[in-house]
Amino acid sequence: MNSDNESIERRILAVDIGGNNLKILSPGVEERKTKSGPTLSARQAVDAIILMAKDIEYDVISIGYPGPVHNNTPSREPANLGPGWQGFDFVEAFGKPLKLLNDALMQAIGSYKGGRLLFLGLGTGLGSAMVIENVAQPLELAHLPYKKLQTFEDYVGKRGLVRRGHMKWKASVFDVVARFQAALLPDYTVIGGGQIDELDELPNGCLRGDNRLAFQGGFRIWQDSSIIL
The missing domain is CATH 3.30.420.40 (ATPase, nucleotide binding domain)
Incomplete structure (x- = not known):
């Protein structure tokens, strides 16, 4: 198991997938976003994230997904996005270590005191x-x-x-x-x-609450070993 110091050194890309916008943030980089909406598929989301992050160096990814998650993949299609999410393999799509979790849970972790x-x-x-x-x-x-x-x-x-x-x-x-x-x-x-x-x-x-804390939750799950998912 990696130590906390080793985890902190990882360069993290945090992603927040919403019904209206798809947002990304990495430490030291301004927030970036693009439109999502009712036609956005999982594959299109991956392509959009890769494009927005093309000049960002990152080792691991956190994604907040607007629906239930099981074994690091969506277990149900989202209510307000396009098709093709259930069972989609984000780890394979990005080729990097990745943690996918419900978007409300990611913001909860960022808000936790x-x-x-x-x-x-x-x-x-x-x-x-x-x-x-x-x-x-x-x-x-x-x-x-x-x-x-x-x-x-x-x-x-x-x-x-x-x-x-x-x-x-x-x-x-x-x-x-x-x-x-x-x-x-x-x-x-x-x-x-x-x-x-x-x-x-x-x-x-x-x-x-503050919606920006979703990104802090995305960072925290890689940095804080006391948080149990």
């Missing part, structure tokens, strides 16, 4: 993850049933904001956060995602 953290990402959908005493655990809370035979994501994701208006959406966010906190008993909750700016105040026990 010890204890029991619950992370909720308010974006196109609803991302969720926990880090409990350094053990990183992805969650899939978005599609659990909630009110009128719909799901949590239907109420607190972007379509819920558009369909129901800001005040009802905000009330649903506060209600959903309280339910998750009661069930999962976090020490603190970080709320991030593209819709966080729609909240002028936060529920009790919550901190405002």
Whole structure:
């Protein structure tokens, strides 16, 4: 096993795949991004990442993927991107050591300050993850049933904001956060995602997230051996 010092010396490329943008960051290099969207395939994403990083030297890669991950590959097609993701071999495509994890989990790791953290990402959908005493655990809370035979994501994701208006959406966010906190008993909750700016105040026990911390999570999983994936 490599020591922490050896891990820190690795040059890391962190990638955040979102429904609207595909972003990359490497230490000492400005963030770069390109459009993603509903037609973007896994192969196209790889090509776009390689092109954006063509002048960056990197040894290892972290990728935050908007969906469930198993054995370092997507286990389900993403809801807001194109086809060809499930089972795609990113390690073979890049030819470098690579860690693929759920995008909410990557931001949770970047936000983690010890204890029991619950992370909720308010974006196109609803991302969720926990880090409990350094053990990183992805969650899939978005599609659990909630009110009128719909799901949590239907109420607190972007379509819920558009369909129901800001005040009802905000009330649903506060209600959903309280339910998750009661069930999962976090020490603190970080709320991030593209819709966080729609909240002028936060529920009790919550901190405002920063989407840039997803990149810090991508660096941390190579640098901090105390984080267990």
